[in-house]
Amino acid sequence: MAQLPRERTRPIHVGDVTIGGGAPVVVQSMTCTPTSDAEATLAQVRALAEAGCDIVRVTLPNKAAEESFKQVCAASPVPIVADIHFDYRLAINAVSLGAAKLRINPGNIGSWDKVDAVIDAAGEAGAAIRIGVNAGSLEDEIAARDELTLPEKLVASSLKFVEHFEARGFTNIVLSAKAHSVPTTIETYRALSAELPQVPLHLGVTEAGTVQQGTIKSAVGLGALLADGIGDTLRVSLTADPVEEPPVAWGILECLGIRRRGPELVSCPTCGRTQVDLIPIAEEVERRLRNVAKPISVAVMGCVVNGPGEAADADVGVACGKGSALLFKHGVPVRKIAEGEIVDALMAEIEAL
Numbered sequence: 001m002a003q004l005p006r007e008r009t010r011p012i013h014v015g016d017v018t019i020g021g022g023a024p025v026v027v028q029s030m031t032c033t034p035t036s037d038a039e040a041t042l043a044q045v046r047a048l049a050e051a052g053c054d055i056v057r058v059t060l061p062n063k064a065a066e067e068s069f070k071q072v073c074a075a076s077p078v079p080i081v082a083d084i085h086f087d088y089r090l091a092i093n094a095v096s097l098g099a100a101k102l103r104i105n106p107g108n109i110g111s112w113d114k115v116d117a118v119i120d121a122a123g124e125a126g127a128a129i130r131i132g133v134n135a136g137s138l139e140d141e142i143a144a145r146d147e148l149t150l151p152e153k154l155v156a157s158s159l160k161f162v163e164h165f166e167a168r169g170f171t172n173i174v175l176s177a178k179a180h181s182v183p184t185t186i187e188t189y190r191a192l193s194a195e196l197p198q199v200p201l202h203l204g205v206t207e208a209g210t211v212q213q214g215t216i217k218s219a220v221g222l223g224a225l226l227a228d229g230i231g232d233t234l235r236v237s238l239t240a241d242p243v244e245e246p247p248v249a250w251g252i253l254e255c256l257g258i259r260r261r262g263p264e265l266v267s268c269p270t271c272g273r274t275q276v277d278l279i280p281i282a283e284e285v286e287r288r289l290r291n292v293a294k295p296i297s298v299a300v301m302g303c304v305v306n307g308p309g310e311a312a313d314a315d316v317g318v319a320c321g322k323g324s325a326l327l328f329k330h331g332v333p334v335r336k337i338a339e340g341e342i343v344d345a346l347m348a349e350i351e352a353l
Contacts, residue, residue, distance in 0.1 A: 004229030005193045009200040012172045014128050015079030015100035017054050019174055019233050020200030024259050025226070026233035029245045030057040030083065038068035042075055044242065049078045052246035052261055057081040057103060057235075060090050066097060073098025081130070088114035095125035101174075103130040106161045107139035119170045128172045130202055131165065133157045135179035150179065151187040155195060162196055174233065175199045178206035182221040193230045200232035207237065214238040215248050223252050260295040263350075266310055266317070267300040274302035275322040276339045284343045292350060299328075300346070316349045318342055 004022075011021030019026050029048050033040040035058055045056045060069050060082045073080045081101040082094035088109050091102050102122055106115045122129050133154055142148075142157050154177040165173055175196065177188050185205050192201060205221045208214035218236045225231050236248040253259040267282040268274075282300045289298065299317025301307030307319030311328040318325035318337070325342050327334045329349055337345045 005197065006200075006229055006232050008197050009232055010171065010198050012128050012174060012200055013126075014055055014081070017079055017100075019128075023232070025231060025253055026054045027052055027246055027249045027253070028055045028057060028081070028233060028235050029053050029242045029249075030235070031059070032242055035059055035061065035065040035072070036068050038071040041068065042072050045072060045076050045078070045080070047243050048246060049076075051243045052250050053078060055079045055081055055101070055233075057083050059083040060094050060099075062087075063090070063093075066090075066093060069094070069099075070097040073100075084109075086110075088118050091118040092121040095121050095127045099127060101128040101130060103132050105132050105134060105137060106164075107133070107157065108137060112164070115164070116168065119165060119168055122172070123170055126172075128174065129165070129170070130174040130176060131158065131161045132202075133161070133175075133177040134206060135181075135184070136206075150181075150184050151191060154179065154184075154188045155191045158192055159195060162199055173199060174202050176202035176204060178204050180205065180207040180217075182217050185221045186224050189225050189230055190228070193228075201230060203231040203234040204237055210239045211244055214240075218248060219252055219255075223256065226252065226256055226258060261293070263289045263292050263294060264297045265289060265300065266297060266314055268302045268306065268310075270302050273305065274320065276302065276320045276325065276342075278302040278320065281339075281342050285346060288343070288347055289350075294350070294353060296350065296353060298346065298350065300342075315353060316346060318346060 007022035009020035011018050031041050031044045033044050035041055048056050055078050058080055079100035081103050082099035083103045084091040086108055091104055109115050138153055138157055142153050158175055158177050179185055203222050203225055205217050208217045222234055234249055236245045238245050250261045265286050270278050285300055296315040299311045299314035301310050301319045311317030311319040312331040317328045323339045325337055327337055327345055
């Protein structure tokens with residue numbers, strides 16, 4: 001079989017995490033606490049790692065936050081990415097403070113001399129750099145080119161920066177080119193994958209919105225690209241507690257069969273044939289499964305039409321009838337259980353797997 005685009009990118013290293021070269025797609029998010037509050041920021045980093053992040057980005061907004069940033073890097077359970085804008089000196093300092101990777105937009109760092117100073121510092125420290133191009137902050141000479149579409153502008157900006165980094169011999173780079181529009185995102189990343197097949201791509205729909213809208217936009221945009229084999233790492237951006245983001249990212253990866261972290265719940269939408277109160281049963285199973293790390297499938301089905309087949313196809317499942325359910329394990333019927341016992345019985349079988 002032909003290699004997927006993500007298998008053809010070169011591997012880069014962010015601490016002990018590999019991005020690209022066919023490595024597992026990396027999940028990440030970003031803290032929203034004041035970085036100057038080391039305790040709060042570190043608590044959020046740990047919560048994000050627990051929720052499924054492989055790496056976490058932390059802003060370094062000013063020199064006053066450097067000491068707390070250093071404390072976060074030293075105590076973090078995952079590699080830390082320093083988010084830097086405007087001040088190249090903060091980027092240089094960040095790698096000495098423990099950042100495993102920098103996220104910069106070369107267009108707002110300033111002159112090429114300043115960009116080169118950041119490249120040299122990252123190279124000496126063995127840190128990676130994400131070149132982060134954004135539709136909202138394109139450099140003036142490209143933003144003013146009316147003959148180009150927005151995806152073409154994002155690609156042109158990306159090509160310029162990547163060519164400069166590689167010409168200096170720095171290839172430990174990841175590239176992102178983000179927009180809030182899903183069609184723009186898909187078109188841009190498909191073009192980048194074709195133009196720069198060697199560069200690992202960081203996927204994201206920026207400013208995607210609140211939990212519901214942002215989840216939908218991310219699932220459609222990132223899911224389409226990942227299904228094409230494009231994308232080596234991703235962040236789902238939500239206007240919410242950042243701990244809400246990793247489960248959505250994992251959900252996208254799991255639905256596509258790319259990477260699995262925990263159980264898959266298969267449950268029906270209910271209909272007039274359903275003779276148990278299925279919705280609260282399924283919701284309670286889903287809630288309890290959040291504490292289960294096993295990569296298994298669990299079926300909660302409401303009637304005898306598709307229920308037995310789906311339940312038998314899962315690792316463990318139930319097919320419900322009138323006020324009761326038939327419990328299946330690895331395709332074999334185990335026993336009949338009363339409606340009030342369904343959740344506990346399922347969880348007991350899951351714990352025994």
